[in-house]
Amino acid sequence: MKLYSFWRSQATFRVRIAMRLKGLKTELVTLDLLKGDQFDAAYLAINPEAVVPSLIDGDGPPLVQSLAILEYLDEKYPQPPLLPKDLRDRAHVRALGQMLAMDAHPLVVPRVRKYLEAELHLDEPTRNTWQKHWMELACQAFEDVLVRDRRSGKFCFGNEITIADLCLVPHMTNMKMLGTDVARYPVMARIFDGCMQLEAFALEAPMKQPDAPRPN
Amino acid sequence: MKLYSFWRSQATFRVRIAMRLKGLKTELVTLDLLKGDQFDAAYLAINPEAVVPSLIDGDGPPLVQSLAILEYLDEKYPQPPLLPKDLRDRAHVRALGQMLAMDAHPLVVPRVRKYLEAELHLDEPTRNTWQKHWMELACQAFEDVLVRDRRSGKFCFGNEITIADLCLVPHMTNMKMLGTDVARYPVMARIFDGCMQLEAFALEAPMKQPDAPRPN
Numbered sequence: 402m403k404l405y406s407f408w409r410s411q412a413t414f415r416v417r418i419a420m421r422l423k424g425l426k427t428e429l430v431t432l433d434l435l436k437g438d439q440f441d442a443a444y445l446a447i448n449p450e451a452v453v454p455s456l457i458d459g460d461g462p463p464l465v466q467s468l469a470i471l472e473y474l475d476e477k478y479p480q481p482p483l484l485p486k487d488l489r490d491r492a493h494v495r496a497l498g499q500m501l502a503m504d505a506h507p508l509v510v511p512r513v514r515k516y517l518e519a520e521l522h523l524d525e526p527t528r529n530t531w532q533k534h535w536m537e538l539a540c541q542a543f544e545d546v547l548v549r550d551r552r553s554g555k556f557c558f559g560n561e562i563t564i565a566d567l568c569l570v571p572h573m574t575n576m577k578m579l580g581t582d583v584a585r586y587p588v589m590a591r592i593f594d595g596c597m598q599l600e601a602f603a604l605e606a607p608m609k610q611p612d613a614p615r616p617n
Numbered sequence: 618m619k620l621y622s623f624w625r626s627q628a629t630f631r632v633r634i635a636m637r638l639k640g641l642k643t644e645l646v647t648l649d650l651l652k653g654d655q656f657d658a659a660y661l662a663i664n665p666e667a668v669v670p671s672l673i674d675g676d677g678p679p680l681v682q683s684l685a686i687l688e689y690l691d692e693k694y695p696q697p698p699l700l701p702k703d704l705r706d707r708a709h710v711r712a713l714g715q716m717l718a719m720d721a722h723p724l725v726v727p728r729v730r731k732y733l734e735a736e737l738h739l740d741e742p743t744r745n746t747w748q749k750h751w752m753e754l755a756c757q758a759f760e761d762v763l764v765r766d767r768r769s770g771k772f773c774f775g776n777e778i779t780i781a782d783l784c785l786v787p788h789m790t791n792m793k794m795l796g797t798d799v800a801r802y803p804v805m806a807r808i809f810d811g812c813m814q815l816e817a818f819a820l821e822a823p824m825k826q827p828d829a830p831r832p833n
Binding site: 465468520521 | 667678693716718728732747762
């Protein structure tokens with residue numbers, strides 16, 4: 402398998418965690434989204450949206466969209482499962498993941514930040530406020546659900562690692578990079594810390610990536 | 618079942634089509650998102666994100682997030698299926714849906730439009746340009762995939778109605794409301810027309826909803 406990745410991409414982080422949890426080996430191909438590598442013709446032939454991740458698995462067409470890739474990996478390599486068995490619980494886990502991956506993340510990706518700067522001429526503080534606003538708004542609802550739902554546990558769904566955790570950890574990692582106070586979301590912060598004690602999460606963190614900036 | 622809906626919501630439109638395809642009856646509860654009904658305490662207890670749709674099915678906790686609800690309905694009421702059987706095809710269909718539902722729709726929802734106006738003080742033409750930009754950008758990539766993928770057919774995936782069509786139709790409906798030229802995306806426009814000849818799509822269109830504005 403071959404995974405097209407960018408160190409800071411939340412979406413690719415989700416997929417990297419899943420692959421490590423399932424013991425899948427992959428060749429990592431890094432793109433610098435800030436330099437525009439994703440617009441190279443060769444990459445557009447793989448991913449016409451010019452986004453990461455893209456996963457090549459055998460001879461078939463490339464797999465795109467992180468949540469679709471997570472479901473694919475879980476269906477093809479079922480152990481350990483990333484979704485519970487009960488239908489309503491599956492919906493709960495998927496919905497939790499989507500609260501972060503659909504309602505917050507699309508608002509802070511590079512192409513949106515670029516539009517805010519180049520088209521709307523917003524200054525850096527205003528752009529940072531935008532990012533924090535949507536990231537924190539999603540946390541408020543997510544934390545609220547975790548607090549009141551009986552299924553919350555050591556992780557988002559009891560003591561099992563699920564797709565919800567694979568979305569939570571990249572989201573919280575991004576929050577920390579933005580300098581937001583994650584202690585305001587204590588259940589999320591506790592789950593984040595629990596996940597980061599596991600190798601599959603810790604070893605795939607953005608700053609551990611081969612294309613991450615190196616300290617001088 | 619009880620579905621919380623808003624006539625113009627793309628996300629709720631997706632769920633309404635699925636329920637009609639599967640012959641499921643539901644009580645519709647309409648919220649006026651422009652007036653702020655979604656922030657009523659009673660609704661926040663159902664959906665802490667203050668968004669639609671929410672689905673009540675029996676005694677369990679409410680189901681939220683349209684894509685999670687679609688998967689739930691498809692797992693609980695498998696006929697007719699909304700996903701193909703082959704794993705790679707399932708990933709393709711899910712990814713198509715997410716290209717519109719994750720990468721475009723979250724940028725044009727009421728809360729974002731409100732932020733553009735109230736926080737960023739953008740005038741109406743600039744806000745309309747924003748909406749069209751993200752809706753059209755998603756179409757470019759989506760059309761490109763449909764054109765070159767052998768699995769495209771009468772609908773997004775061969776001759777079967779799938780989750781991809783349930784995301785395409787609301788997206789194209791919104792494009793038309795915004796006054797964009799959908800003929801620039803001929804495959805999408807053809808699939809849209811094909812879907813709208815089916816009752817499940819036509820009867821659930823925004824303007825057919827009980828809370829839609831009535832012509833004077």
